[in-house]
Amino acid sequence: DQQVKQNSPSLSVQEGRISILNCDYTNSMFDYFLWYKKYPAEGPTFLISISSIKDKNEDGRFTVFLNKSAKHLSLHIVPSQPGDSAVYFCAASAETQGGSEKLVFGKGTKLTVNP
Amino acid sequence: EPEVTQTPSHQVTQMGQEVILRCVPISNHLYFYWYRQILGQKVEFLVSFYNNEISEKSEIFDDQFSVERPDGSNFTLKIRSTKLEDSAMYFCASRENRDNQPQHFGDGTRLSIL
Numbered sequence: 558d559q560q561v562k563q564n565s566p567s568l569s570v571q572e573g574r575i576s577i578l579n580c581d582y583t584n585s586m587f588d589y590f591l592w593y594k595k596y597p598a599e600g601p602t603f604l605i606s607i608s609s610i611k612d613k614n615e616d617g618r619f620t621v622f623l624n625k626s627a628k629h630l631s632l633h634i635v636p637s638q639p640g641d642s643a644v645y646f647c648a649a650s651a652e653t654q655g656g657s658e659k660l661v662f663g664k665g666t667k668l669t670v671n672p
Numbered sequence: 673e674p675e676v677t678q679t680p681s682h683q684v685t686q687m688g689q690e691v692i693l694r695c696v697p698i699s700n701h702l703y704f705y706w707y708r709q710i711l712g713q714k715v716e717f718l719v720s721f722y723n724n725e726i727s728e729k730s731e732i733f734d735d736q737f738s739v740e741r742p743d744g745s746n747f748t749l750k751i752r753s754t755k756l757e758d759s760a761m762y763f764c765a766s767r768e769n770r771d772n773q774p775q776h777f778g779d780g781t782r783l784s785i786l
Binding site for chain 2: 589591593598599600601602603606608646648652653657658659660661662663664665
């Protein structure tokens with residue numbers, strides 16, 4: 558099941574530069590997209606989300622872009638900080654009759670921000 | 673900030689034994705979820721729960737699994753007769769009863785089946 562794909566298992570950037578994490582999806586029914594950050598031995602921590610009626614959402618250093626025609630979203634972190642080093646998961650959900658809105662996750666991208 | 677709490681953090685169980693994983697969702701949340709992550713694989717949905725009943729479950733969630741909200745604060749996942757392949761991190765999540773709200777996750781229970 559490859560409905561949500563993160564094709565880069567890892568990314569390394571210098572402190573202060575921009576980090577761009579990418580995610581592709583195949584299910585056109587997805588209407589809500591999220592990014593989670595995960596440190597070892599912790600659960601996924603919600604970072605930022607975007608609904609399908611928007612193409613951009615910004616929260617401080619984090620911006621998510623959604624390109625529905627390409628079924629692609631990206632997370633931009635600028636400026637990147639060493640504390641941003643973690644695994645980043647892209648997730649998506651589709652509105653269902655039962656209201657479940659289960660999340661479908663990508664495999665994650667490990668971001669390393671070097672001082 | 674309110675958070676989802678899970679206990680225990682690590683559970684070691686013999687194959688064939690029953691195990692109960694416990695979760696306390698965020699207090700004003702009404703949707704509850706269990707996910708699992710087998711080592712090296714994706715986080716996968718198991719089940720969602722709303723209004724005291726299962727709203728959706730995955731193929732993984734077979735008759736060996738059950739969920740319960742025994743009181744106003746706890747949400748449990750029971751595996752009746754554990755198998756080696758049940759070894760995984762199990763995450764509980766909850767969200768508000770409004771559209772397009774993020775799910776908030778606990779730190780997980782690492783289940784090891786021997």
